[in-house]
Amino acid sequence: MPPVPSRPGRRRIALLVAISCLLAGCRADRAEPARPGLAPLADPGIEGEGLEAIEPAPALAEGGPRLIVSKKGVVLPVLGASGDAFRVVTPCGNEIVATGTPIATIDVVLDPGHGGEEPGAVGPRGLTEKDLNLVVAAHAAKALQAQGISVLLTRRADYRMTLAARGLVVEAIRPKVFVSIHHNAGATAPSPVGPGTEVYHQNASGESKRLGGLVFEDVKGYLSQVKGVPWVAAERPGVQARVGATGDDYYGVLRRSKGTPAALIEGAFISNRAEEALLQRKDAQK
Incomplete structure (x- = not known):
């Protein structure tokens, strides 16, 4: 070769x-926004810690985060707020409530x-x-x-x-x-x-x-x-x-x-x- x-x-x-x-x-x-690292993930964490079954949630407040990254590095678009968590879309298209780091x-x-x-x-x-x-x-x-x-x-x-x-x-x-x-x-x-x-x-x-x-x-x-x-x-x-x-x-x-x-x-x-x-x-x- x-x-x-x-x-x-x-x-x-x-x-x-x-x-x-x-x-x-x-x-x-x-200044750069907070963002996840690039370390390989052993588990995408779709059903793991910090994720719960979807429940009704109010609409996202004006100016609120539109994207979060879970503890295990999964990128999750935000649909709305749910207390201290967010209503998000998972990579496979499901809606759940999750916590994570907001990306501005x-x-x-x-x-x-x-x-x-x-x-x-x-x-x-x-x-x-x-x-x-x-x-x-x-x-x-x-x-x-x-x-x-x-x-x-x-x-x-x-x-x-x-x-x-x-x-x-x-x-x-x-x-x-x-x-x-x-x-x-x-x-x-x-x-x-x-x-x-x-x-x-x-x-x-x-x-x-x-x-x-x-x-x-x-x-x-x-x-x-x-x-x-x-x-x-x-x-x-x-x-x-x-x-x-x-x-x-x-x-x-x-x-x-x-x-x-x-x-x-x-x-x-x-x-x-x-x-x-x-x-x-x-x-x-x-």
């Missing part, structure tokens, strides 16, 4: 998102696709997309935080999260930038253009299109430096909007994050044995 370029691929994604965030008007020198503002939300019983793509050697997406997002978040940019991951462990719940996180916190991280499968045809990276943007958003273009140029530029990989590609690699039958965005996370510049990246093809081998290497994951 050829050597990986000296600049880490995951960090390049993070730097790219940071540039896009700054273009959207972020200020890295302002966030610059960037990174969304590791899939999770739990939804593995996403699976490579010939067993690499699962859900695990790789989480590794990519964690490295990207650390690099962004090192630059003074606040970051929130929609999930920080291996559990299922509905598209609606991911959209509620974005709607609740309204970050400057939202990026959903994925890896691809299915293509078998040799790529005539090098890496078959795909980036999807919101159809009606110029800022989303600009974000998608920057993400694509940076990620593909990095991957293209790795020589000797027999890349594969689908029919239409590159930056594009995909529209569904109703004329709206095809991908749920883009459709549910309107009002925030958003992009969905399919970094490389796990289903291609050579690309999977590259993505499994630790020097390509940092």
